[in-house]
Amino acid sequence: MSARDDIFANIRRSLGVNGSETIRRQIVEDRLERAPKGVIPKRGQVSGEERLALFKTMVETSLATVTEVSSPAEVPQAIALFLRNHNLPATLRMGEDLRLKAMPWSDTSLEITYGPSEGRDLNAVSHAFGGIAESGTLALVSGPENPSTLNFLPDNHIIVVSAKDIASDYESVWNRVRFAYGKGSMPRTVNWITGPSRSGDIEQTLLLGAHGPRRLHVVVVCD
Amino acid sequence: MTVHSTSPQFKQNAARALKDGQLQKALGNVKQGFIDKRRMAADKLPEFESLRDSARDIKNHTLEHLDLYLEAYEEKVQASGGHVHFARDAQEARDIILAICREAGAKTVTKGKSMISEEIEINRHLEANGIRPVETDLGEYIIQLRGELPSHIIAPAVHLNATQVEQDFRRVHTHLDAKRDLSEPVQLLTEARAVLRERFLAADVGITGANFLVAETGTSIIVTNEGNGDLTQILPKTHIVLASIEKIVPTLEDASQLLRVLARSATGQEISVYTTFSTGPRRSADADGPENYHVVLIDNGRSSMLGTSFEEMLRCIRCGACMNHCPVYHAVGGHAYGWVYPGPMGAVLTPSLIGVDQAGHLPNASTFCGRCESVCPVRIPLPKLMRHWREREFERHLTPATVRSGLRFWGFFAKRPALYRLATRAAMATLGFMGRQRGRFTWLPLAKGWTKYRDFPAPQGETFQARWQRERKGRAA
Known part of the structure; x- marks a missing residue:
């Protein structure tokens, strides 16, 4: 008997089941389909300005820094300022994110390179999929x-997030992931970063x- | 299977630990830090207690349907391009991992923190086969340099002081300037970061554990504060996930419920810095990430715990709160427990995994104060389960003769209430009289083992039963 079959047989023997019970299968299918939320803390269940304020407070609690800009066009200046304030070199690495690429980087003296990191980059910027106000997570x-x-x-890692993508809770982000990638599918990696x-x-x-970034700076775009 | 354990020598281990000055100093950090931080985190979240109920219910539900959720999980991993391997025991797991490493032509393997990897002793096996395993969690890295086991499931080097770490770094990092300053902990951290950064970039295979596996999506989840687990899994060509079969949860929502109690219970954080959800290998358009993704699902005794009173132990999410709050752990540290899992959770789990004949001392090393159960995020009745082990030990005649005759002696009186009352009344009156001035005893006949390390409080001269009767009469009158 293969290890796999043996393990399943032992689990079923211990549970006193044979694995083909319709009711059990129905219960499991139903849970995977409905994905009940459970207990959602009230803390994050606010909207608008209040949610943004909570997000920023929680980001700071996690020992990251946060700044707010009123349009994507202001992001390069905000990042240049952050780097200057910390006496960091004016270099920045980023991926192929179109939202980032469309920003006016030539307004700054930042030297931009593109692609994944091979370990030699001091500064990088990423665009978040979303934010979570409950815990200040990106x-x-x-x-x-x-x-x-x-x-x-x-x-030094800088994360840009749109204010409209800041959700109350983790569960709202999962709903957006399902919408973007299809139910039951995921990108290779989802990173929750908190500080x-x-x-x-x-x-x-x-x-x-x-081992990871010594500094995390969050730029919230409110447009 | 040979298990390298000193659990049978728990008493000697504990006696040595109590005399170890460095250890006792380091253990002070457990008592101070963890307890306050957890309480503050719990107090800040009004829903914390109902989240604990939710966490318990999710785990119970999953265990009841474990076969079906494992099937669903396996299917999803394969659909995302990953491979699932099943291992009945540690030896099978080691063979699978070695074969994957060999196929990848691995010379160096980086590792994220994983308790199951300690359980199957994978490092020893890789080394024996010419592959270098490098622990990358700072605490794990330190104890690997020292050739030790973790003494805590989330703070593996909690038994050490900074000066000891400094000595180890000077001993091992001989390529660095011998005169460098390492007097501050931050200098130790910076040195480890630089040394390990090279290893991360050079590794051929990365091995991580999994805090949870999600059946809905075929995802493995790790949480870290350092980011070492992420560098371990995104840089090498091959990522191997090691997980015991009970790590499954149904959905991303269920995982999110458990994540809300995990960090709060462990370190008192709202959430760990990095929570990473990994599904399969890199996608065709991806610019980074591993090309191969393997999951090794390890049973190693778990499936036999299902359907028994120890099934509840399979809810454990390895937060460490039970040991952080345990007076026995505070006194002797983790190494005294003699194997991979220390503290109350280890006292219940270790006999299940390596046998009560090996680890029978561990469930006896408890004052039954109940603090572990009161802080467990998934509400495992740890004292009750330790008591079950004591009963099994007694039934199997593994309890030492002195204890058995002591119990028999007590049993003789307990079955004769009048005699019991008379004897205890006489004993308490005598002890109360003798200890009335100092209020405690520093030495007692037949109780040297107790009084050697702490004083015995003097009874007030009256038995509990006598006082109970007196007060009840008083109330009735």
Whole structure:
């Protein structure tokens, strides 16, 4: 008997089932289909200005920084300012995201390169799929538009998110993922990012910049 | 199968731990940090208690339908271009992993933190076959340099102080300037980051665990604060996920419920910095990510726990809250438990996985104070399960003769209430009289093992039963 068959047989023996019970199959199919939400904290269930304010507060709680601009055209200047304020080189790597590419980068003196990171980039920018106000989390999806390596290898990660994509809770983001990729399908990677990289492994003292970015800066576009 | 465990020597391990000054100093960090942080996180979320109920119910539901959710999960992984392998035990898992590594021509394998990888001792096996495993979680990296097991399931190096880490880094990182300053923890972190960055970029295979597997989508989920798990899985050509079969949850919504209680219970964070949902290998248009995606589903004793009273243990999401709140863990640390899983969850799980004959001491190392159960995010009745192990141990005559005769002695009196009352009354009156001045004993006959490390509080001279009767009479009058 293969390991697989053996394991299934043992599970079924222990549970006292044979695996073909219609009721059990119906229950499982139903749950996978309906995906009940469970308990959703009230905290995030606000809208408009209030939701944006909560998102920003939670982003800051996670030790990231956040700034707000009123149109995509202002994003390059905001990023240049962030880099200048931290004495960082005026370089920036990004993927093929059309929203980012359409921004007026020539307004700044930033040197832009494109593609995934191979470990030599200090600064990178990604466009988020969405944000989650409940916890100040950014949701990013992998792909040529926003390669996952940009989220982890550079020292300084900047994430641009549209205010209209900031949801109350994780569940709202899953609904959008299903709409974009089809029910039951996912991009290779969905990254939830909440603050810069950190470790508490030495004497339980919180230190920033473990393996991922030392700084996380969020630019919210309110247009 | 050979299991490398010192659980049978728990008593000697514990005695050594109590005398270990470095360990005792480091354990102070557990008592201070984790408890307050968890409480603050729980207090900030009014729905926390109902989320714990929800988490428990999701796990129960999944375990009851585990065969069907595993089938659904397997189908989805394959549909996304990934491979699913099943391993009955540790040896089968090791063979599968080695074969994948060989096929990838691997020389170096980076690893994210994974308790199941400790359980199957994969590092030892890879090394024996000429492949270098590199732990990338800072704590795991430190203990790998020291050749130790993790002493905590989420803070593997919690038994160490910064000066010890400094010594290890100087011993191993010999390519660096011997005169460099490593007096601050942040300097240790920066050095580890630089050393491990090279390993990440050079690795041929990345191995991670999984906090959850999602049946709906065939997704594996890891949570980290460092980002090491992500660099482990997106840089090499091959990503191997190791997971025990009970990690399955039905949907992304169910995973989100569990994620809401996981970080809060573990570190007191609202959510970990990185929560990563991985589904299959890189897509045709992708610019990065692994080309091969394998999942090794490991049983190693779990399927036999289903349908028994220990099934509840399979709800465990490995947050570590039970050990963070355990007075026994605070006193002796994780290594004394002698195998992979320490603390209350280890005291219940270890006998299930390596046998109560090996690990019978662990469920006995409990004061039954109940704090573990009161903080468990999936409400596992840990004290009850430890008591079940004690009963099984007794039934199988594994309990030592002194304990058995002690129990028999107590049983003789317990079955004769009048005699019991008389004897306890006499004993309490004597102890109460003798200890009335200091209020405690630093030495007692037949109780040296207790009084060696702590004082025994002096009874007030009256038995509980006597006081109960007196107060009840008082109330009735």
